[in-house]
Amino acid sequence: GAGVSQSPSNKVTEKGKDVELRCDPISGHTALYWYRQSLGQGLEFLIYFQGNSAPDKSGLPSDRFSAERTGGSVSTLTIQRTQQEDSAVYLCASSLGGPGSGANVLTFGAGSRLTVL
Amino acid sequence: ILNVEQSPQSLHVQEGDSTNFTCSFPSSNFYALHWYRWETAKSPEALFVMTLNGDEKKKGRISATLNTKEGYSYLYIKGSQPEDSATYLCAPNSGNTPLVFGKGTRLSVIA
Numbered sequence: 270g271a272g273v274s275q276s277p278s279n280k281v282t283e284k285g286k287d288v289e290l291r292c293d294p295i296s297g298h299t300a301l302y303w304y305r306q307s308l309g310q311g312l313e314f315l316i317y318f319q320g321n322s323a324p325d326k327s328g329l330p331s332d333r334f335s336a337e338r339t340g341g342s343v344s345t346l347t348i349q350r351t352q353q354e355d356s357a358v359y360l361c362a363s364s365l366g367g368p369g370s371g372a373n374v375l376t377f378g379a380g381s382r383l384t385v386l
Numbered sequence: 387i388l389n390v391e392q393s394p395q396s397l398h399v400q401e402g403d404s405t406n407f408t409c410s411f412p413s414s415n416f417y418a419l420h421w422y423r424w425e426t427a428k429s430p431e432a433l434f435v436m437t438l439n440g441d442e443k444k445k446g447r448i449s450a451t452l453n454t455k456e457g458y459s460y461l462y463i464k465g466s467q468p469e470d471s472a473t474y475l476c477a478p479n480s481g482n483t484p485l486v487f488g489k490g491t492r493l494s495v496i497a
Contacts, residue, residue, distance in 0.1 A: 273429075302484055311489035312430075312475065325484060360429070369417065369482040377429035 271295075273378035275361050281384045282351055290346045290381045294363030301344050302364075302375065303336060307357040315359075318344060319367045351385045358382050392476055392488035399466050400496055406462045407491040409476030413457035417481045421450055421461055424490070425472040433461075433474075466495040 274293040282288050294301050303315040314328040318338040329335070333352075338344040348355055358380045366372035391410040399405045411419070418437045424430040434443040439454040447464045463470055473492045477485035 304487070312477075312487035314484050314486060317484045324482070362430075367482065368479050368484050373418070373479070373485075374420070374432045374435055375422075375430075375485065377431075379429050 273361055273363055273376050275359075275378035275381050277381055278379060279382045279384075281386065283386050284353060285350055287347065287349045288351055288383060290348075290359050290361075290383070292344045292346070292361030292363075292378060294342065294344070294361070295376055296342075298363035298365050298376070299341065300364045300367045300373070301338055302362045303344070303346050304360045304362065305357040306360065307354075312360065315346070317368070348383075351383075353385050356383055356385045390476065390478060390486055390488035392474075392491050394491060395489065396492040396494070398494045398496060401467060403466050403495075404462065404464045405466055405493070406460050407474065407493075409459045409461070409478075409488055411457050411459075411476075411478040413454055415480035416454045416457075417479050419452055419454075419459050420477045420479070420485055421459070422475045422477065422487075423472045424475060430475060461491075463493070466493075468495045468497050471495045 276291045302317040304312045316326040316336050320341050321338050333349045336346045360380045362375040362377045364373045393408050420435050421433040422430040434450045436452040441452045443450050449462045452459045471494050473490040475487050475490045477487045479485045
């Protein structure tokens with residue numbers, strides 16, 4: 270697509286429910302990243318994919334968080350048994366090449382705002 | 387994980403003033419330094435990618451410099467306009483590690 274698409278743009282859920290956030294990167298971009306911004310905090314790295322594999326998932330806060338990428342394209346971030354501290358804006362970004370390449374400028378999506386009541 | 391510091395945290399300037407802010411990062415294992423602008427209700431957008439010590443990049447009224455030996459970068463805005471109001475993020479990366487963002491400098495330009 271022309272840009273990075275994320276859905277849903279807003280999600281309100283009850284504590285304990287599972288949520289799925291979707292990211293559709295720019296066509297041809299090999300690297301895909303998930304970040305989140307909690308209230309009053311900076312952008313926090315969660316996980317990145319090169320193709321369908323995740324060389325770095327060090328930022329996932331707990332085992333309730335998981336992500337996958339299929340077909341070298343769409344990615345889904347799943348949060349199980351949501352907690353109030355999971356409330357944040359979840360941003361997806363993609364880049365033509367991986368972090369160590371000369372083509373690692375990130376294009377961000379508009380984000381998914383998650384509110385856990 | 388890289389420790390990235392940005393200062394000041396927030397800044398209010400009058401329209402027409404010039405301003406600058408700082409990004410500090412560990413100088414070891416440096417690969418590149420990115421600057422992004424994040425306007426309210428929009429997505430972060432890339433401003434500059436800098437790799438060489440002493441590099442200076444410019445886009446209109448905005449410019450940036452890089453010192454990789456001492457681990458800092460400055461972002462300058464000349465003649466600030468209300469549309470420059472945004473959070474400015476810097477993010478270094480070291481080779482194969484993803485970008486680690488600072489908390490940003492929130493700039494408000496008052497007309």
